[in-house]
Amino acid sequence: xxxxxxxxxxxxxxGKGKVVDYLTSQADMVVRHQGGNNAGxxxxxxxxxxxxxxxxxxxxxxxxxxxxGNGTVLDPQVLCKExxxxxxxxxxxxxxxxxxSGAHVIMPYHKVLDKAQERFRGSRKIGTxxxxxxxxxxxxxxxxxxxxxxxxxxxxxxxxxADALEYKNLILKDTFHEEPxxxxxxxxxxxxxAERLRPFVADSVVMVHDxxxxxxxxxxxxxxxxMLDLDHGTFPYVTSSTTLAGGVCAGAGVGPKEVNGVIGIVxxxxxxxxxxxxxxxxxxxxxxxxxxxxxxxxxxxxxxxRCGWLDCVQxxxxxxxxxxxxxxxxxxxxLTVVDTIRICTxxxxxxxxxxxxxxxxxDLEKVVPVYEEMPGWNQDISGCRAWDELPANAQRYFERIxxxxxVPISIVSVGPGREQTITHKDPFA
Numbered sequence: 001x002x003x004x005x006x007x008x009x010x011x012x013x014x015g016k017g018k019v020v021d022y023l024t025s026q027a028d029m030v031v032r033h034q035g036g037n038n039a040g041x042x043x044x045x046x047x048x049x050x051x052x053x054x055x056x057x058x059x060x061x062x063x064x065x066x067x068x069g070n071g072t073v074l075d076p077q078v079l080c081k082e083x084x085x086x087x088x089x090x091x092x093x094x095x096x097x098x099x100x101s102g103a104h105v106i107m108p109y110h111k112v113l114d115k116a117q118e119r120f121r122g123s124r125k126i127g128t129x130x131x132x133x134x135x136x137x138x139x140x141x142x143x144x145x146x147x148x149x150x151x152x153x154x155x156x157x158x159x160x161x162a163d164a165l166e167y168k169n170l171i172l173k174d175t176f177h178e179e180p181x182x183x184x185x186x187x188x189x190x191x192x193x194a195e196r197l198r199p200f201v202a203d204s205v206v207m208v209h210d211x212x213x214x215x216x217x218x219x220x221x222x223x224x225x226x227m228l229d230l231d232h233g234t235f236p237y238v239t240s241s242t243t244l245a246g247g248v249c250a251g252a253g254v255g256p257k258e259v260n261g262v263i264g265i266v267x268x269x270x271x272x273x274x275x276x277x278x279x280x281x282x283x284x285x286x287x288x289x290x291x292x293x294x295x296x297x298x299x300x301x302x303x304x305x306r307c308g309w310l311d312c313v314q315x316x317x318x319x320x321x322x323x324x325x326x327x328x329x330x331x332x333x334x335l336t337v338v339d340t341i342r343i344c345t346x347x348x349x350x351x352x353x354x355x356x357x358x359x360x361x362x363d364l365e366k367v368v369p370v371y372e373e374m375p376g377w378n379q380d381i382s383g384c385r386a387w388d389e390l391p392a393n394a395q396r397y398f399e400r401i402x403x404x405x406x407v408p409i410s411i412v413s414v415g416p417g418r419e420q421t422i423t424h425k426d427p428f429a
Contacts, residue, residue, distance in 0.1 A: 002260035002428055003218040005245040008225030009318040011272040012243075013298070013305060014265040015330035015413060017043045020057035020221045022411075022421055023263070026428070028216035029065045030058030031208060033251030034241040035223030036073040036106060036136065038129040040298065044416040050089065054079050056221050059086065059093055065211070066093070067204045070102030071241065071251020073136040076151070076193035083196075099197065100204035101149035107161070108189070109168045109181055110135040116176040126237055127274025137240035139164070152198045154191070161186060205253035212258055217428075220248045220259075226318040227272075234361050237276025245322040263427050264324035264407065266315060268332035268397075271305040273298050277364040280308035280344050294334040309371065311344040312404040317357035319407050326410035326427050329398060333382045333414045341397060342371040345404060374400065382415040387424045 006023065008014045021043045024030050037053035043060060044050075052059070054074055056066040068074065086093050110132030117135070118125045128134060139145040144167060146160045162183050169180035211218060222243055227233045229243040241247065245262040248254060269290055272278045282290070287307045290296065296305035318324070335341055346355050348368040358364045377391035384390050390398075390412075402409055410427035414420045 003212060003220065003254070003258050004428060005220045005222065005248050005259055005262045005322075007222045007245045007262060007264055007322050007324075008243065009264040009266045009315055009322070009324065009327070010225045010270055010311075011227045011278075012039065012223070012225035013271050013273065013296075014225060014267045016221065016223075016265050017052065017057045018413060018416060018418070019263070019265050019328050019330070019411070020219060021060055022413075022418055023427065024058035024061050024064050024219055026217060027058060027064060027219045029067065029208070029211045029218045030056040030221055031067045031069050031204070031218065031252045032056045032072060032221045032223070033069040033248050034071040034243065035239065036131060036133040037075050037078045038131045038133045038239065039223035042416070044418065047417070048089075049416075050085070052082060055082050055086070055093075055097065058219065058221070059097060060091060062092070064096065065207075066097050067207060067252075068097075068099045068103055069204055069252040070100040071247065072100070073104045073106050073133055073140070073241075074099070074148070075106040075131065076190065076197055080193055080196055097200055098202040098204060098207060099148050099200045101147065101152075101201050102204075103148045104136055104140050104145045105148060105151045106132045106136045107146065107164070108186060109165070109172065110139070112172065112178055113168075113176070116178060120176070125275060127276070134240040144168075148197075148201050151190075151194050152201045154194070157190075157194060158183065158187060208252055208254060212254070220252055222247065226321055227314065229321070232321050234276045234364060237274065237361070245324075261325040261428070262322050263410070264319065264322055264327050265330060266327050266401070267330050268310060268335055269294075270308040270311050270314075271296055272308075273303055273305050277361060277367070278306055278308060279314070279347065279364065279367040279369045280311045281306050282308045286338065289337055290334060293337050294331055309342045309344055309369075310401065311369070312401065313344055313347055313355065313357050313369075315401075315405045316355070319405055324407045326425065327401070327405065327407050328411040328413065328427065329401070329409050330413040332394060332398070332412065333380070335376060335397075336378060336380060338376045339378065341374045341376050343374060343397075343400065343404070344369040345372050346370040372400075382420055384414055385422060387412070387422055390422070
């Protein structure tokens with residue numbers, strides 16, 4: 001049975017949560033391999049909305065094993081709150097949810113440093129969520145990080161925390177003029193989280209490879225999107241982890257040969273949260289209409305998302321970086337309110353036309369998008385359940401996306417509900 005990666009092909013917020021939930025009805029295991037609670041996945045089942053930040057969306061399927069992999073960074077307080085919400089909803093997760101012993105823990109000083117660093121940047125701010133994600137990943141690279149195996153061991157946690165605070169307090173006090181943190185105070189706050197989460201800690205690499213050996217079907221779930229990748233995104237306006245499909249190898253502990261395909265999630269228009277260049281951004285009434293119609297507000301922060309037309313130059317780059325084998329198209333139902341749809345087919349930079357996405361952010365800031373116009377369909381498609389039920393203009397728009405990006409569309413999501421889904425081609429083929 002295959003192992004597939006689900007990856008966002010834009011700037012995040014493409015609707016991966018619903019897609020993972022839908023596809024994991026056919027999966028035995030779902031593995032979240034990067035990011036932290038700076039990402040939010042919204043899933044609607046039977047009209048009931050569930051927002052998950054750390055726990056894989058597959059948790060809503062009974063019998064599906066869910067793993068938070070070693071490439072993630074976890075805020076234990078947030079994770080415990082998610083468990084509380086699952087308890088309240090009656091979702092049974094015990095025996096199905098596991099945390100990699102190698103995942104890193106977000107500590108209180110990470111969140112303070114995150115906000116302080118944004119203040120320091122001033123007009124050059126990145127637009128982070130302030131959740132401590134970046135500083136936690138920085139500590140991982142600096143070897144000051146606290147892993148879940150350390151966190152679950154009371155004596156080792158105290159030692160690691162004391163070592164980290166000896167250094168972090170100097171930065172808090174002398175660089176950012178923040179109050180230093182006491183070891184005992186942090187332990188008092190975090191010890192109950194460690195106690196609650198200790199039973200979930202496991203060697204996730206062994207679990208993943210055991211499932212592969214037994215022929216189980218695995219889905220690797222990413223957070224954010226391609227253009228927020230630390231190496232290949234619009235640096236420095238990016239996240240702190242590898243959001244590409246290739247990040248699965250390090251973030252979950254599998255080799256490339258174990259991955260059978262990459263399912264790229266594409267929103268039918270473009271959105272972005274935070275700072276940074278956004279070539280097709282609409283700063284007019286149409287942009288506001290898409291925001292309102294698409295409920296484009298962050299699941300994690302509530303911030304309004306910047307909205308724009310679909311950018312197929314950017315998508316071609318994303319398909320190249322991820323090795324996408326099929327596309328799941330989300331939220332085309334939002335475009336019902338638009339009479340004429342524009343789709344970016346190329347860029348002009350300093351008067352020169354290019355089909356390539358610029359590798360450097362300064363060139364991207366100079367981009368003038370070149371558009372092709374297509375007629376809208378002005379027809380509610382949220383009730384469609386088969387490709388042939390879609391309006392002809394919608395089908396033509398989708399087929400144009402396929403031809404411009406060079407990747408086939410396997411699934412079309414026509415609404416937030418699990419049932420509002422059209423399978424056009426087998427995504428696992």
